[in-house]
Amino acid sequence: MKVIAKGWWRRLLLTGIYALGVFGILASGGSGSSGDRDFICRLIVQAIAPALDGSFDVWVGVLSQTEDGNFDSVVRLNADGSEQLSFDIGPGGSASAVRTIAIAADGSNDVYVGGDFSKGILRLNANGTLDPGFAVGTGFNGRVATIVPLANGDVYVGGFFDDYDGTLVSGLVRLDSNGMLLFSTAGAGVSNVESIALARDGTDDIYSGGLAPPGVGRWSDTLVAQTANFTPAPYSVFSLATVPLVPLEIYVGGNFVPGNIVRLNSFNGNTDGGFIVLAGFDADVLSLELADAGDIAGDIYAGGAFKEYQGTSANGIVRLEVNGDRDFGFDVGSGFTDPDDPASLSKVATLAQAVDGSFEVYVGGGFSTYDGVDSNGIARLNVDGSLDTGFAVQISVDGETCSNDTI
Secondary structure, X not given: OOEOXXXXXXXXXXHHHHHHHXXXXXXXXXXXXXXXXXXXXXEEEEEEEEOOOOOOOEEEEEEEEEOOEEEEEEEEEOOOOEEEEEEEOOOOOOOOOOOEEEEOOOOOOOEEEEOOOXXXXXXXXXXXXXXXXXXXXXXXXXXXXXXXXXXOOOEEEEEEOOEEOOEEOOOEEEXXXXXXXXXXXXXXXXOOEEEEEEOOOOOOOEEEEEOOXXXXXXXXXXXXXXXXXXXXXXXXXXXXXEOOOOOOEEEEEXXXXXXXXXXXXXXXXXXXXXXXOOOOEOOOEEEEEEOXXXXXXXXXXXXXXXXXXXXEEOOOEEEEOOOOOEOOOOOOOOOEEOOOOOOOOOOEEEEEEOOOOOOOEEEEEOOOEEOOEEOOOEEEEOOOOOEOOOOOOEEEEOOEEEEOOOO
């Protein structure tokens, strides 16, 4: 992984080199090979889930954009970032094709995948093969945006759909481990669900958040509405994170006033006045991940399309303390950026804390650098915010290798 000055000129140069190479091949009548050109590959990652089998591997959903086309896949990476296996998600070529990955909570180590592909959901075995035991029929007729597995093998599924295998549903459903529909919010008016989080209070209750009323809803294990008093305007909730410690609070991120982030009391749904964000973030909060590392326990990571938090530079990611103050012990430098389009906002789409005891955090999105270092769509950050350079991504795409600096 190299630290280099990188901008629009670099991609233009690489494109020019590629064009000249093609011209030379055509002029000579040769067919060329992968060694005859510089390979350009942009990775966009919107889903990350660390494996729970003690391997310290990590699953990612990735769109690989190359000069030869776009490729959607689910990849299992080794702890060092090298590819272990890959599952082709099929035609699509869309950054929304894989929107969520969740590891089964029943000890099977199966992997649930949801997104904008045919049927909207599938389940993989730990070895990356499709699990036919999860029979969804025609599946969902729209995007699956979020999946939360339960310890008994059931899964909650939320998204932008109103039909599951020919049955009328409404944005939030519960399936058993075989893919059978148990119940849904049909008739409750729930739609466009972006995030689901377990209540973590000993029940199987969940919270849902999305782009339509209710802004945040609590549902029992039969999807009967419970209290949830937070209704932002507009209804743009993108991420939820529940705290498993008393007082069992809920973090909510999205695009709303004030500040695009809030913390709620789980008992009554009221805003927690002890979490003070003032001006907060200047743009969307797309992902939230609880921090759990010694002296930072109770803090939370926030990722998204923002450039600032409370008026200070924070391109794409910050760590906040329990009172809403920014934790400057997590130093992001210039953060996540795309030097080829410096006027655009950073785009951090997903966060996941490592489960290997390091308390590091995985970050995925549409960025190309982190603090000036090549980080092609995915990075792993140390607890102090520095880049973990031991995580060197290598993903095979169309006979080539996409890495941290192939963009």
